[in-house]
Amino acid sequence: MIKVLKTGINVSKVVEQLKKYPQDWDHQKHLKDSQSLVDRGFADLPVSALQLIMGGVKSKEDFVGDSEINIKTPAYEHHSEIRKIIRKHFGNVELHRCGFLSLPVDEIVGAHIDEGTYYQTRDRYHLSILGRYQYFCGTDTVIVEPGTLLWFNNKLPHGTVNIGDETRITFVFDIPHGTS
Numbered sequence: 428m429i430k431v432l433k434t435g436i437n438v439s440k441v442v443e444q445l446k447k448y449p450q451d452w453d454h455q456k457h458l459k460d461s462q463s464l465v466d467r468g469f470a471d472l473p474v475s476a477l478q479l480i481m482g483g484v485k486s487k488e489d490f491v492g493d494s495e496i497n498i499k500t501p502a503y504e505h506h507s508e509i510r511k512i513i514r515k516h517f518g519n520v521e522l523h524r525c526g527f528l529s530l531p532v533d534e535i536v537g538a539h540i541d542e543g544t545y546y547q548t549r550d551r552y553h554l555s556i557l558g559r560y561q562y563f564c565g566t567d568t569v570i571v572e573p574g575t576l577l578w579f580n581n582k583l584p585h586g587t588v589n590i591g592d593e594t595r596i597t598f599v600f601d602i603p604h605g606t607s
Contacts, residue, residue, distance in 0.1 A: 428580045429567040433516065436574040438556050440508040445477075445527065445556070445596070451502035452477045452529070478526035479503045482545065492543020497523050509598055512554065516576060517602065523549055525600035527556065530589045538563070538584035549601040551581040558595030561588045571597075 452475055480503065483496035506527075513522060524545075530536060541551065553562070555575045562571050564585035571577065579585055589595040 428583065429562065429564045429569050430578045431569060431575060432552075432578060433576045434572065434574060436512060436516075436554065436576060438512070438554070438574050441506070441512065441556055441598070444506050444508050448502065448505040451505055452527075475529045476526055477502060477506075477529075478524075479506055479509075480522060480525050482524050490543060492541070492545055494543075494545060509554070513600065520602045523601040523603070525598065527596055527598050530558075530560070530587065530595040532589055532592060532594065535588045536586045538586045540584055541581040546581060546601075548604055550578060550604055551599065551601050552576065552578050554598040554600075556596040556598055558589060558593050559591030560595045560597070561590050563587070 478500050480497050480499050482491040482494055483498045484491050484494050485496070509527075510522070513520070553571070553576070555571045555573050555577075557573055559573075560571050562569050562577070562579070562585070564579040564581075565583040567579075569577070570590070587595070
C-alpha cells in the first residue's frame with residue numbers, strides 16, 4: 428500500500444545542502460562500531476546512503492531491526508533544510524531513523540520487507556529529492572517525481588526502479604505511529 432501525500436514540494440535547498448556536503452555520503456562506514464549498508468549484508472545493492480539518524484545496537488550480536496537505539500550522525504547538522512520540510516508537513520514530530528538514499532540510472536532495489544520490532548511502532552515515508560523512479564509496495568505501483576512525499580507500508584514487500592535519466596535521491600524517514 429502506497430499513499431502519495433503531497434507533490435510539488437520545493438526541494439531545491441535540500442539539493443544545495445547535498446551538493447555542499449558531498450563528503451557526508453556513506454560517512455557511517457568510517458564511524459567506529461557502525462553498521463553501514465555493506466556491513467548489514469547489502470553489498471550487492473547499488474545504493475549509497477547518507478544517514479542522518481541511524482540505528483544502533485548494544486553489541487555486535489544484536490540485530491539493528493530489533494533495537495530502539497537511534498543515533499544522530501555527524502551529517503545531521505549539515506542537512507537542516509530537509510528537517511524544515513519535515514516540520515512543515517508533520518509539525519514538531521520526532522524523527523527516528525532517516526537518511527538519503529541514492530540509486531543510479533537503470534538500477535533497482537528488489538522487493539524486501541523491513542524486519543524487526545523497531546518497525547512495528549513506526550511509519551515510513553519517502554520524500555523524493557532528485558530523479559524519477561517507480562516505487563512498488565504490495566500490489567501498488569506509483570511513478571515518483573522530485574518533490575513527492577509518500578507513505579508506504581514497509582511491512583509489505585517493497586522496492587524501486589530508477590526509470591529516470593539521473594541518479595535517484597530520496598529521503599527515507601521513520602516517525603512514530605500516530606504522530607503524522
